[in-house]
Amino acid sequence: MSELALATKRPTLAVWKFASCDGCQLSLLDCEDELLVLARAVRIAHFTEMSRASVDGPYDISLVEGSITTAQDAVRIREVRANSRYLVTIGACAAAGGVQALRNFAAPGEFAGVVYAHPEYLDSLEDSTPISSHVTVDYELHGCPIDRGQLLEVLLAFLAGRRPVIASHSVCQECKARATTCLLVARGVPCLGPVTRAGCGALCPSIDRGCFGCFGPTEDAHSAALARRLEDLGASKLSVARLFGTYNTAAPGFVEQAQGQRVTVASPSIRSREEPPR
Amino acid sequence: MTHGARNNRTISAVGIARVEGEGSLRVRVRDGLVEEVALDIFEPPRYFEALLVGRHFTEAPDITARICGICPVAYQMSACLAMEDACGVVVDEEITALRRLLYCGEWIQSHALHIYLLHAPDFLGCLDAVELAELDPVSVTRGLDLKRTGNLVMQTVGGRAVHPVNVRVGGFYRSPELSSIRALADPLRRARDAALATVEWVAGFEFPDVTNDYRFVALDQPGHYAIDGGRPTTSDGRTYSGAQFADRAVEEHVARSTALHATLDGQHYLTGPLARFALNASRLPQVAREAATAAGLAVPCRNPFQSIVVRAVELVFACDEALRLVERYEPPRRAAVEVLARASTGTGTTEAPRGLLLHQYDIDEDGVIRRARIMPPTSQNQLTIEDDLRHVVEGGLSLDDAELQWRCEQAVRNHDPCISCAAHFLDLTVERS
Numbered sequence: 061m062s063e064l065a066l067a068t069k070r071p072t073l074a075v076w077k078f079a080s081c082d083g084c085q086l087s088l089l090d091c092e093d094e095l096l097v098l099a100r101a102v103r104i105a106h107f108t109e110m111s112r113a114s115v116d117g118p119y120d121i122s123l124v125e126g127s128i129t130t131a132q133d134a135v136r137i138r139e140v141r142a143n144s145r146y147l148v149t150i151g152a153c154a155a156a157g158g159v160q161a162l163r164n165f166a167a168p169g170e171f172a173g174v175v176y177a178h179p180e181y182l183d184s185l186e187d188s189t190p191i192s193s194h195v196t197v198d199y200e201l202h203g204c205p206i207d208r209g210q211l212l213e214v215l216l217a218f219l220a221g222r223r224p225v226i227a228s229h230s231v232c233q234e235c236k237a238r239a240t241t242c243l244l245v246a247r248g249v250p251c252l253g254p255v256t257r258a259g260c261g262a263l264c265p266s267i268d269r270g271c272f273g274c275f276g277p278t279e280d281a282h283s284a285a286l287a288r289r290l291e292d293l294g295a296s297k298l299s300v301a302r303l304f305g306t307y308n309t310a311a312p313g314f315v316e317q318a319q320g321q322r323v324t325v326a327s328p329s330i331r332s333r334e335e336p337p338r
Numbered sequence: 339m340t341h342g343a344r345n346n347r348t349i350s351a352v353g354i355a356r357v358e359g360e361g362s363l364r365v366r367v368r369d370g371l372v373e374e375v376a377l378d379i380f381e382p383p384r385y386f387e388a389l390l391v392g393r394h395f396t397e398a399p400d401i402t403a404r405i406c407g408i409c410p411v412a413y414q415m416s417a418c419l420a421m422e423d424a425c426g427v428v429v430d431e432e433i434t435a436l437r438r439l440l441y442c443g444e445w446i447q448s449h450a451l452h453i454y455l456l457h458a459p460d461f462l463g464c465l466d467a468v469e470l471a472e473l474d475p476v477s478v479t480r481g482l483d484l485k486r487t488g489n490l491v492m493q494t495v496g497g498r499a500v501h502p503v504n505v506r507v508g509g510f511y512r513s514p515e516l517s518s519i520r521a522l523a524d525p526l527r528r529a530r531d532a533a534l535a536t537v538e539w540v541a542g543f544e545f546p547d548v549t550n551d552y553r554f555v556a557l558d559q560p561g562h563y564a565i566d567g568g569r570p571t572t573s574d575g576r577t578y579s580g581a582q583f584a585d586r587a588v589e590e591h592v593a594r595s596t597a598l599h600a601t602l603d604g605q606h607y608l609t610g611p612l613a614r615f616a617l618n619a620s621r622l623p624q625v626a627r628e629a630a631t632a633a634g635l636a637v638p639c640r641n642p643f644q645s646i647v648v649r650a651v652e653l654v655f656a657c658d659e660a661l662r663l664v665e666r667y668e669p670p671r672r673a674a675v676e677v678l679a680r681a682s683t684g685t686g687t688t689e690a691p692r693g694l695l696l697h698q699y700d701i702d703e704d705g706v707i708r709r710a711r712i713m714p715p716t717s718q719n720q721l722t723i724e725d726d727l728r729h730v731v732e733g734g735l736s737l738d739d740a741e742l743q744w745r746c747e748q749a750v751r752n753h754d755p756c757i758s759c760a761a762h763f764l765d766l767t768v769e770r771s
Contacts, residue, residue, distance in 0.1 A: 078382070081406050081410075083410070089485075090500070111468070113465040204501065302394060
């Protein structure tokens with residue numbers, strides 16, 4: 061935190077939520093050892109998960125969680141961008157549309173009708189899209205959820221005016237670093253490690269579970285080759301599509317393999333109170 | 339499992355995430371009478387019940403965890419129980435104990451977060467915990483220590499604190515090492531002391547003198563203060579199987595909310611700490627019961643503002659229970675039980691930190707999910723929260739708009755609806771004429 065303590069004027073930090081689960085914002089509150097230090101080093105100007113206080117922009121750094129799924133949010137993200145010197149997205153929803161981007165593969169209107177009796181009450185776009193589809197993003201921090209150590213590194217870097225030091229290699233290297241035997245090679249367990257960004261510390265392989273790609277594709281992911289390999293090992297096309305098609309389903313690098321999914325949805329049957337839309 | 343034709347029309351719910359976001363409250367007062375109180379919630383819908391359809395049954399725990407980053411374990415556990423119910427599997431006792439330990443970690447983390455970072459600042463006139471930390475650094479540090487211990491339990495059992503990776507239908511991917519679980523004992527002992535100090539601290543707050551007539555619903559699990567299973571039971575003496583409860587609890591979609599509103603047998607109800615304490619207080623361990631008595635809590639507690647004290651008592655319980663499980667821990671004979679799909683319907687209910695969470699799925703013989711229903715605590719509590727707000731507004735008409743707004747926000751936070759709305763909830767419009 062010494063870099064922060066040296067700052068002469070406290071920069072302002074804002075945290076914004078769009079369509080998401082709150083888990084990435086929570087990672088900031090999960091920095092139990094650093095939270096109060098951080099709150100002295102920066103002025104937390106807007107963070108609804110944490111404070112009633114809200115200071116008007118502009119903000120030095122905005123952390124943005126969540127994807128854009130409503131017309132209103134498509135407007136709001138532009139306002140956030142206009143009010144922010146640096147805009148950093150946190151998590152898979154903001155970087156790739158999140159698990160809710162599975163709707164992008166369904167027929168228009170299909171999903172809303174399953175959950176809601178009156179889809180016409182909703183302000184909801186057909187697709188869940190990443191922040192970068194709407195505004196310029198200065199940095200994307202990946203993960204579902206993000207790693208809180210990486211979050212602190214990104215904050216420190218932006219406050220110090222340098223690029224964050226975040227590994228861009230794959231989960232495979234993290235397995236090697238912790239001497240985890242390769243599940244894919246040694247046991248034929250389907251694993252997305254070869255095409256997934258590092259950052260989690262290879263958590264899943266370390267507990268005998270194949271990586272399911274929650275940090276999203278590496279920049280040079282050879283997903284088609286891995287998908288073929290998984291099928292050679294006996295995985296069905298559908299199970300491979302499901303594996304690629306979760307929390308980063310719409311990410312370039314995963315989307316082609318994920319689209320093998322066939323989404324069939326039951327008809328809605330929900331009781332509704334007759335109340336006209338306002 | 340039977341479904342009447344009428345009940346078959348009741349299928350869907352929404353994930354808790356839809357009620358986490360920003361909401362607004364509308365109050366209309368005429369001639370000194372409150373004509374309307376409406377809680378509007380417009381969290382963008384994420385359609386979990388739809389995107390689960392077509393997925394494999396083993397994927398539900400991880401996918402539904404993404405509904406809520408604050409209580410992912412609750413989603414994972416209800417999903418696992420529902421799938422195991424569908425497939426006719428009961429997991430080994432040791433696996434259940436390990437699940438309960440993981441769940442205790444989430445209770446500790448979530449309750450510490452709510453008490454210290456979200457709720458206590460209201461009682462002490464602070465805008466947030468950072469401001470509170472300037473006045474009372476000892477307390478806030480104690481809260482952060484508790485929260486860290488909860489996260490530590492989740493990391494040790496689940497692999498990570500947000501969206502744990504070690505949970506699967508049937509059990510776990512790998513049993514934690516004996517030494518790593520035993521290493522939790524010291525932090526948990528300290529956490530139990532910190533939780534006892536928490537009860538004392540919050541019991542000293544000033545509470546508005548309010549008594550509300552709640553209909554409570556909590557899980558009933560013989561011999562346990564229910565967390566990870568049990569039968570839904572009401573304070574007026576009704577008990578349901580999970581499937582019966584799913585049939586009787588009806589959700590409606592109203593224009594002003596993307597959270598569906600739930601009623602049970604036609605009446606609204608309350609789940610969460612107040613309900614659990616009302617129905618299960620006698621099953622708390624002695625250390626938690628004594629703390630409750632010393633704090634002056636009556637059973638049941640019908641003052642929603644005192645929910646912070648009940649939550650603190652549950653924090654004592656969760657630390658004590660986790661410690662008990664840690665001390666008895668032996669790595670399970672097998673980390674998971676094999677679960678084979680069959681065409682069926684399964685229901686799972688557990689106690690999320692903020693209340694009862696129901697999952698129900700239809701799966702086919704290939705294990706493909708054909709229908710999903712998720713009923714999070716906040717949609718069950720929403721009508722009761724509106725009732726609370728009505729009482730607050732009726733009793734608070736003498737307050738100016740800013741004070742009334744804060745009081746209303748506090749009333750919403752009493753029920754820990756979910757974090758983002760809990761911390762900065764209301765855009766209050768008061769029409770007075």
